[in-house]
Amino acid sequence: MPVPAIEVQSLSKRYGQIQALDSVSFSVPEGETFGYLGPNGAGKTTTIRILTGITLPTGGTARIFGHDIIRETIESRRHMGIVHETSNVYDDLTAWQNLIFTAELYHVERAGRDEWAKELLETFDLFARKDDLAHGFSKGMKRRLTLAMGLINHPRLLFMDEPTSGLDVQSNLIIRRVIRELAGEGVTVFLTTHNIEEANLTCDRVAIIDHGKIAAIDSPERLKKTIQSVQSVEVGFDRQVPEIKDGLMNIPTVNEVRKEGDKIRFFTEDPSAVLPAIIAYAEREHLRVLSLTTCGPSLEDVFIRLTGLDTENDRRPLWK
Amino acid sequence: MEMRARLRQVPLDLSAAWAIARKDMIIYYLRPNIIVSGILFPLFMFLAFAIGTIGGSAPPTGGTSEIAQLGALIPGLLAITVLFSASSIEPVSIPIERRMKTFDRLISAPISLQALVLGESISGTLYSVGIALIPLVIGVLFFGNQILSPVVLLLALFLSSLCFSSMGTLVASYPTENVGEVMSILNLIRFPLIFLSGVFIPLSSLPGWGQAVAFFSPLTYTSDLIRFGYNGASHISPILDILVLAAFIIGFQAFGNYLYRKFNE
Ligand SMILES: Nc1ncnc2c1ncn2[C@@H]1O[C@H](COP(=O)(O)OP(=O)(O)O)[C@@H](O)[C@H]1O
Ligand SMILES: [Mg+2]
Numbered sequence: 001m002p003v004p005a006i007e008v009q010s011l012s013k014r015y016g017q018i019q020a021l022d023s024v025s026f027s028v029p030e031g032e033t034f035g036y037l038g039p040n041g042a043g044k045t046t047t048i049r050i051l052t053g054i055t056l057p058t059g060g061t062a063r064i065f066g067h068d069i070i071r072e073t074i075e076s077r078r079h080m081g082i083v084h085e086t087s088n089v090y091d092d093l094t095a096w097q098n099l100i101f102t103a104e105l106y107h108v109e110r111a112g113r114d115e116w117a118k119e120l121l122e123t124f125d126l127f128a129r130k131d132d133l134a135h136g137f138s139k140g141m142k143r144r145l146t147l148a149m150g151l152i153n154h155p156r157l158l159f160m161d162e163p164t165s166g167l168d169v170q171s172n173l174i175i176r177r178v179i180r181e182l183a184g185e186g187v188t189v190f191l192t193t194h195n196i197e198e199a200n201l202t203c204d205r206v207a208i209i210d211h212g213k214i215a216a217i218d219s220p221e222r223l224k225k226t227i228q229s230v231q232s233v234e235v236g237f238d239r240q241v242p243e244i245k246d247g248l249m250n251i252p253t254v255n256e257v258r259k260e261g262d263k264i265r266f267f268t269e270d271p272s273a274v275l276p277a278i279i280a281y282a283e284r285e286h287l288r289v290l291s292l293t294t295c296g297p298s299l300e301d302v303f304i305r306l307t308g309l310d311t312e313n314d315r316r317p318l319w320k
Numbered sequence: 321m322e323m324r325a326r327l328r329q330v331p332l333d334l335s336a337a338w339a340i341a342r343k344d345m346i347i348y349y350l351r352p353n354i355i356v357s358g359i360l361f362p363l364f365m366f367l368a369f370a371i372g373t374i375g376g377s378a379p380p381t382g383g384t385s386e387i388a389q390l391g392a393l394i395p396g397l398l399a400i401t402v403l404f405s406a407s408s409i410e411p412v413s414i415p416i417e418r419r420m421k422t423f424d425r426l427i428s429a430p431i432s433l434q435a436l437v438l439g440e441s442i443s444g445t446l447y448s449v450g451i452a453l454i455p456l457v458i459g460v461l462f463f464g465n466q467i468l469s470p471v472v473l474l475l476a477l478f479l480s481s482l483c484f485s486s487m488g489t490l491v492a493s494y495p496t497e498n499v500g501e502v503m504s505i506l507n508l509i510r511f512p513l514i515f516l517s518g519v520f521i522p523l524s525s526l527p528g529w530g531q532a533v534a535f536f537s538p539l540t541y542t543s544d545l546i547r548f549g550y551n552g553a554s555h556i557s558p559i560l561d562i563l564v565l566a567a568f569i570i571g572f573q574a575f576g577n578y579l580y581r582k583f584n585e
Contacts, residue, residue: 052428054584074329077430084428088421092347104339105429107332 003066005030005157005188006051012059013046013212020046022212023060028190028205030065030156033183035203036192037299039307043212044192045085048161051190052082064157078106081155085162087142091135095126095145098134099152106153120148124174140171147175158182160191164198176202196299206299208306215306223302233271235278236263236291251277263291333435340426340439341446348413349447353499358408359451362401366455369393369520391463395550396519397455398477399543403510406448406481407488410440411502414489419497427584437489437576444485445478452477465550472558473549479565480542486572487538493579513539523555538568 006028013021021043028034036044049055051062053073062069064076089098099117108116121127124144129137134145143163150158163179164172179202182189193199199206200220207217216223224231241248241264248257248264251274256267268274271294282289348354370390417423426436456473459465467473491506515521516530517539523531534540545561548554554561 054424054428056584074430074432075325077428080430082425082428084421084424086421086424088425090343090347090422091420093343097346101339101343102425105336105425105431107335107430 002030004028004063005032005065006034006190007063007066008047008051008060009062010060011047011050011057011062013043013050013055014058019212021050021057024209024212024214025060026207026214026217028188030188031183031186032204033179033189033191033202035199035206036190036209037194037196037199037206037303038192038209039194042194042209044194044209045161046212047209048082048085048159048190048192052080052159053077079153079156081150081153081158083146083150083158083160083163087139087146089134089137089142089145089149092133094131094133095121095137095148096130098145099149102149103152108153116154117148117152120151123178124148125170138168139166140168143167144171144174147178151178155187157188157190160189162192162194164195165193196303200299208303210307216302220299221296224296224299231268231271232295233266233268233274233278234260234263234291234293234295235266235289237282238288238290241285241287248281251281329432332430333432333438336429336431337435337439337442340436341442344409344413344440344443345446348409348443351412354408354412357412357503358405358447362397362404365400365404365514366393366397369396387463391459391465393520394455394459394463394465395546396543398452398546399480399517399519399539400514401452401455402448402477402480402542403484403513403539405451406444406484407491407506407510409444409447410485410489410492411506412499413443414440414492415497415499415502418495427580433580434573434577437486437573437580440489440492441482441485441573441576444488445481448481448485449477452481467550468552469549473546475562476542476545476549479562479569480538480545483538483542483565483568483572486569486576490572490576490579493576493583495583513537516540517543518555519543538565541565541568 004027006026008027009025011021011024012019024043024047036047038044046055050057051064051069053069053076056070065079067076069076090101093101096117099120100113103113103117118127118130121130124147126141126144126148129141134142137145147160147163150160160179164175167175176198179189179191183204191202203220205217205219206223208215208223240262241259248266251266253270253273254266254268258265258267266274266278275292278292279289281287370393373389373393414423417426427433429436456465456477460467487509488506491509492502494502494505496502512533516526516533517537518526518534519539523534523540526534541556541561541564544554544556545558545565548558548561
């Protein structure tokens, strides 16, 4: 079996009375885009700080491409790019100097270095500002520069702590595009987010973390399936169906049928089983199907259920 | 880490240390608070002593001019300049980098902690050597200073600068984002050193306990070695001065390395 990019076993971190991480285990195969989704204070940043060797865990182990992060810290870091939670660029250096300093810190070979730095600045739409001090950059520009710095050493594994949190639309689009391109190039991406839609859009698999514990790990689609009863199929016919008849009520696996405007919605645990029954019904009744939409539960539904946020929503601030 | 990996890491660490030092030079050398603490402070200190010396009631001996009296103070000025300028970069830069979170970059890079501590110290060292050359040259040009052994003098400046910048880096390990907190601790160490190291007040006129403390002050050996560079006279011994300064450097570096690791947990 190939060595996973990240392998974490029973990782724990205690800060005095606070159990920031509570025996977390997971493994990220090389090439995967792995999302770490959780509300503020869940332990996302703590996990990244441990995996990058900044903070020591109080228990458990973490391996990066097979290297123990505590005992082989430097070796583990060689193929790693890090985008910290705060856009930590040097305000008093230009965009170019920031990139080159990072390259030197990571021992990037001189051959090809400047070309790659230039390409990164172009990718992140910063090339025109390359000789300007980062001091004058907007929040989005600093974030993009931080990402460019995280990629300067051609990492095989990129850590990103809330890469798009609170950014302008243009920066968000660029960053999402880059994450997709990295996935295409086989780079492993570990990103944290409290944005469910982001996890849904960009990640192969998502771990939902809350209070330092992992509540679930799976692909976004499969996570949604864990609360299947909320799925539904929405159908629009060419004629109004005056009343919902038995033929519609008795479709197996349908829990509830509801008329919503000029459409009918079937709540079900298994949309794929419902579709043939609807088509058959339409043929029998000489109805034409104008629209057919399956609406899964959103990742948000999963998230709320797994973290119990709806029932304890005034315990702490949930979203930034 | 096994031995081979350790050896392979040495050149990588050195180049990273140099990159960190250069970054500090670009960003911090011209910062106002560093100029105040590294340049203006020793200058005012010197002026205070100079006015005290010239205005003092001691009768001029054998036609000693005021110029020559001032010139005689230059070795002492060099010693405190090195003390203050070498230890003025990291105690400012490191808390700022903690606040701006750029420090996270440094401590998450594929380099050893020693490379970080050394790189930070190098920027203070070069700053201090550069600043110390100003009074040195002025002394030679305008105050008639003669330098018997320029090599020893330069070695004294370099070793002492590395020693005090290592001390500054060590103090800056104190985990705070507030420059003032580090500066308070640092000044608690720096000010007593001025008076207990034979810089302006000769060791022989210190009380017994003062002489005992001076023995543990690196500035004592700095001052002694600088004087030896100027006029070949030394209370201690230039060889011993060099050895003790080297020991302080290694001690500060190693202890700094330990504290950065410890405070990071
Ligand atoms: N250095 C620290 N000292 C004390 N508590 C901390 C420290 N860092 C994080 N914590 C606590 O650990 C928990 C997890 O924090 P964090 O990992 O930053 O959460 P997230 O990134 O998911 O918002 C929080 O309760 C936080 O207050
Ligand atoms: Mg966080």
